[in-house]
Amino acid sequence: MKLKLKKFSDLPKLRSSPHPCRRQRKDGRAAAVSAPVPSRWRCGPEPSRWRCGPEPSRRRSDTGRGHAAPLLPPGRPTRPTGRFALGLSRSRVLARAPGRPATAGGTALPGVRARGWVKAAKMAQRRRLAEDAGGRRGPTPGSQRAALYVHVSGEWPYCEKRCSYCNFNKYIPRGVDEAAMRRCLVTEAQTLLQLSAVQRVESVFFGGGTPSLASPHTVAAVLEAVAQATHLPADSEVTLEANPTSAPSSRLAAFRAAGVNRLSIGLQSLDDTELQLLGRTHSASDALQMLAEARRRFPGRVSVDLMLGLPAQHVGPWLGQLRKLLRHCDDHVSLYQLSLERGTALFTQVQQGSLPAPDPELAAEMYQEGRAVLREAGFRQYEVSNFARNGALSTHNWTYWQCGQYLGVGPGAHGRFIPQGAGSHTREARIQTLEPDNWMKEVMLFGHGTRRRVPLGELALLEEVLAMGLRTDVGITHQHWQQFEPQLTLWDLFVANKEVQELLEQGRLLLDRRGLRCSWEGLAVLDSMLPTLLSRLQEAWQQRTPSPVPGG
Numbered sequence: 001m002k003l004k005l006k007k008f009s010d011l012p013k014l015r016s017s018p019h020p021c022r023r024q025r026k027d028g029r030a031a032a033v034s035a036p037v038p039s040r041w042r043c044g045p046e047p048s049r050w051r052c053g054p055e056p057s058r059r060r061s062d063t064g065r066g067h068a069a070p071l072l073p074p075g076r077p078t079r080p081t082g083r084f085a086l087g088l089s090r091s092r093v094l095a096r097a098p099g100r101p102a103t104a105g106g107t108a109l110p111g112v113r114a115r116g117w118v119k120a121a122k123m124a125q126r127r128r129l130a131e132d133a134g135g136r137r138g139p140t141p142g143s144q145r146a147a148l149y150v151h152v153s154g155e156w157p158y159c160e161k162r163c164s165y166c167n168f169n170k171y172i173p174r175g176v177d178e179a180a181m182r183r184c185l186v187t188e189a190q191t192l193l194q195l196s197a198v199q200r201v202e203s204v205f206f207g208g209g210t211p212s213l214a215s216p217h218t219v220a221a222v223l224e225a226v227a228q229a230t231h232l233p234a235d236s237e238v239t240l241e242a243n244p245t246s247a248p249s250s251r252l253a254a255f256r257a258a259g260v261n262r263l264s265i266g267l268q269s270l271d272d273t274e275l276q277l278l279g280r281t282h283s284a285s286d287a288l289q290m291l292a293e294a295r296r297r298f299p300g301r302v303s304v305d306l307m308l309g310l311p312a313q314h315v316g317p318w319l320g321q322l323r324k325l326l327r328h329c330d331d332h333v334s335l336y337q338l339s340l341e342r343g344t345a346l347f348t349q350v351q352q353g354s355l356p357a358p359d360p361e362l363a364a365e366m367y368q369e370g371r372a373v374l375r376e377a378g379f380r381q382y383e384v385s386n387f388a389r390n391g392a393l394s395t396h397n398w399t400y401w402q403c404g405q406y407l408g409v410g411p412g413a414h415g416r417f418i419p420q421g422a423g424s425h426t427r428e429a430r431i432q433t434l435e436p437d438n439w440m441k442e443v444m445l446f447g448h449g450t451r452r453r454v455p456l457g458e459l460a461l462l463e464e465v466l467a468m469g470l471r472t473d474v475g476i477t478h479q480h481w482q483q484f485e486p487q488l489t490l491w492d493l494f495v496a497n498k499e500v501q502e503l504l505e506q507g508r509l510l511l512d513r514r515g516l517r518c519s520w521e522g523l524a525v526l527d528s529m530l531p532t533l534l535s536r537l538q539e540a541w542q543q544r545t546p547s548p549v550p551g552g
Contacts, residue, residue: 140231142483143418145200147399150222151208151410151432152185181436182218184443185410186225188432191447192407193229197420201226203237203396206260208410212242212251220258222409237395239264239303244282244290252297262301262394263294264334270321274310277355279345288328295330300392303332308370309363310338311355318366319373326377331392335370335385337363368524384471384523401472402480403465408432411439411449416456427461429454458485459541463534470526470533475510475517490516493540499532 193201204226206219219240226232239262240255252263269275270284282290294302306325308318325333338358349355371381379387383401386394399406405427408415412434418427433439433449442449456464465484469476481490494500494511503509508522509529518526 140200142404143420144198145202146196146198146405146407146417147203147205147396148189148201148226149396149406149408149410149413149415150185150189150204150206151408151413152181152206152211152214152218152222178215178218180440182215182221184440184449185218185222188443188448189222189225189407189409190229192409192415192417193226195419195421195448196405196407196417198230198405198407198417200231200233201236202233203399204232204239205396206238206240208241210243211240212255216251216254216258219255219260223259237262239394239396241266242290242294243280244286249293249297252293256297261298262303263298264303265291265294265305267291267304267325268307269310270324271317274313277310278307291328291330300331300390302330303334303392303394304329305334305336308335308337308366309358309360311349311358313358313362313366315362315365315369319369322370322373326373331379331388331390332394333374333379333387335367335387337367371524380473381520381523382473384526398472401468403461403468403484411436427456429456459538462537462541466533466537467530470516470518470530473517473523475515477515478513479515481515488540488544493536494533497536500536503529503532 204223206222208214223232223238238260240260241264242252243266265287267287268278268280270287272283275283291302291304304325306322340357371387374387375381378389380389381387382393383397386397388394405417406415407417408430409432411432413432415430415432416427417430418424430450431452433442433451439449442451462485465476465481469480476490478490490511494516500509500511503522504511507519508525510517510519510522518529522529
C-alpha cells in the first residue's frame, strides 16, 4: 500500500513511469493495454463494485492544485545528450546573462520590481500592436502558445515541515541561497521559452513545496523575464500555492504587487484533529483567517483544497466541514483523496496498525455526497475534482486537460511542448533534474536542467487527449479532436462499437453533435469506462490508413 495524495483530477506532478495507456515490452516498444486503466487517469474514489483494478492513486496537482503531469517512461533520468546540443548552444548564452537578480530576503516588495513586470508586459503589448498596425491580430496558433509551471525554490520546493502524507519533491531548507535559485529560474525560463518558440504565455502557476515561503522578489523576477521574452498579457492568470501559516497579510500584499492574481490554498481540513494527523502546521482557525484575508486581497480568485478519505474519517462530519467551508470560501473548490504512499509517516502508522486504513467505500460516498452539496451551492463540476461558480475556472489547469503545451521550470518540473526553436515538429515530454542543488549546477552550466526528454508519438498523444478530455464536463468536442487527428473521427471510433454502445445506453457516456463526454453520473465512474475507450482507440489506430499529414 502507498500513502499518497491523490487528486481526482491531476495531470501535473506525476513522476517517471510507463505511459499510462501502454505497457513497455523488453524491447522497449509499447504493447496495447488490455488491463485496467492506469492509476494516474483514474477518477476515484468509486465503490469497489465499479472500479477496475487497484484503488486510484494520483499525486496532487492544484490540478492541481492542479497540475497535469507528464507521463514519462521509467528509469533514472540521465544527463541531456544527443539532440540537446541544439538547445544548449542557446542556453549557454542565456546562462551568461540571466538578467539582473533581485535582492534576496524580506517580505516587502520594492515598487520598482512590481512595476518592472507590469511595465514589461505593457511594453510587449505595445510592441505587438505596433507590429500589427497594418491589420487585426489573429489568434495565436496552439503550437505557439503555452502555460508555464514554475516549481520554484528559494524556499521552494522547501517546506517548514514535511507533512505526514506527502512524498513530493520538497526539502527542509538548509541555508538556501534564494538569490542564486532566482537567477537559475529566470535563466531556465528564458531558455525554454526560446527553445519552444512560444509567442504567448497564457498562464503561470507557481507550485512546489510551499511556494508562499519564497520571496515575492522571485515571483516578480520570473514574471518580468517571461514578459520580456514573449507575450504575457497583463491579465494572464498567475496562481500561487499557499499554506495558511506561510502567508500573512503583508506577504499576500507583496505577492499581489509582484503580479500574482490568484491563490490556491491548501486548507486540507477544518478539523484540528485531522490537521494534526496530517502533520499540518496550521489550525482550522488559522485556515479560515487566512482564507478571509486572501479573499480580501484576491476577490473572486481564491481556490481551496479539501481532503477526504482520511483514516477514521466519516461521511457526516466531513460533509459538515464542506458546508462550513462553503460559508467562507470563494468560487473555486477542489476535492481530493488521501491514499497510501510508501515512505510517508501515515503509511508507516497504517502498516503498523496504529491507524486504520482509509475505507474506499466511505471515500466514494464522501465524494458523491460532496459533489451533490457543491452543485446545490451553485458550483459547476467542470472537472472530476474541481468545482467553480461565477466562471472561476482555473485557466492554467484547463490547459492540461485540453492537452495544450506547458513549460516546466524548476527542480523536478515537467513540461510538454514542441521544441520548435531547435527545428523539431514533435511534442516532447520533459522532466527537469529533481534535486535542487544538481538542478542549479546544470542550469548554470547549460542554461537549463532538463534531465530527460521523450518524444510523444501520435497514438500516445491521442490517448492523452481522450483520457484527459473526458475528465472535464465539456469532454472532447469534434473540433478539438480533429486538431489532433483529422482523419479518424469520434464517430468512426465509437459509434459502432458494442461495448461503447452499452455505455451510451446506460447514460454514462454521451456521443452527439457536440462530441464525446461523460454524463454527471458517468464522470464519477470514468475509471471503469476508460479501459474500453482506450482499447477501442488502440484497435482503430492499428487498423487505420496512415495519415498523409505528419503528426496528424
